[in-house]
């Protein structure tokens with residue numbers, strides 16, 4: 653006679669049922685979500701931090717082909733970052749973001765809209781399919797990466813609030829939490845908080861523009877802008893505001909943090925343009941992170957492409973504009 657073996661108990665029977673349902677609902681990302689909210693699971697979700705950093709997400713393939721260059725490793729994408737709320741060095745976001753709590757999280761959409769809303773990020777993840785979008789990213793400091801984002805078209809999110817016909821721009825605000833963000837505490841802070849960004853409404857509505865909620869099929873780590881950040885692949889990386897708390901439709905060009913800090917160096921548009929040098933360095937080439945050299949220097953340089961290679965898709969947005977003045 654063989655010894656008694658206990659039956660295998662599936663996780664669904666061990667985990668308290670409401671948490672299990674939440675998690676399944678979230679990972680299903682839109683499938684079956686409506687039912688969950690109708691039964692009140694959604695309100696639980698808003699109070700309990702059910703998601704965490706680096707958690708697997710269910711995704712569908714995005715609409716754009718992957719760029720021809722190799723993807724930057726997960727290690728490099730998560731260890732070489734700009735996120736001044738955690739400090740100004742590239743290693744600071746990884747090293748100093750451990751206290752930041754990205755879940756639960758709500759953000760506001762308001763301003764010139766019919767239906768201003770406060771949206772819970774976990775609710776958002778159940779309302780839209782999460783798309784895999786592999787984009788080239790080009791930083792103003794002349795380095796680049798290829799990142800497999802998980803995102804939602806920004807247009808889908810904006811449309812939830814029904815913008816008025818008179819709205820022309822979208823303003824974004826980052827988070828202010830000095831207790832969790834050492835770069836926002838003490839003396840010698842590099843900029844004013846919150847971090848601010850803006851897009852023209854047609855740029856925001858462009859199908860390439862996404863709110864990223866993950867990368868490499870997992871929720872964002874703090875250093876990459878958890879739980880939600882902007883990604884506009886034809887613009888320099890500084891437009892990609894992280895940890896967004898507020899999205900405001902407006903008829904005036906919104907301020908952006910780098911332009912406020914140094915207007916002669918950073919404009920509103922920030923389109924990748926090899927022909928317009930940064931006042932202190934050329935923008936004609938870029939260092940490809942992960943292709944030779946160390947993370948912090950050296951390695952292969954390649955020619956930078958107009959609009960970061962997305963010219964066929966976006967050049968028409970700027971027809972007739974002088975891009976040396978609108979930098």
Ligand code: MTE
Pocket residue numbers: 732733734735736737791792826827847875876877888889890891892893894895
């Ligand atoms: N968002 C916030 N809130 N704070 C920042 O300092 N830095 C920007 C942008 N978004 C920044 C931010 C800059 S300069 C860049 S290059 C990108 O984030 C870097 O994104 P990554 O670290 O995920 O590659």
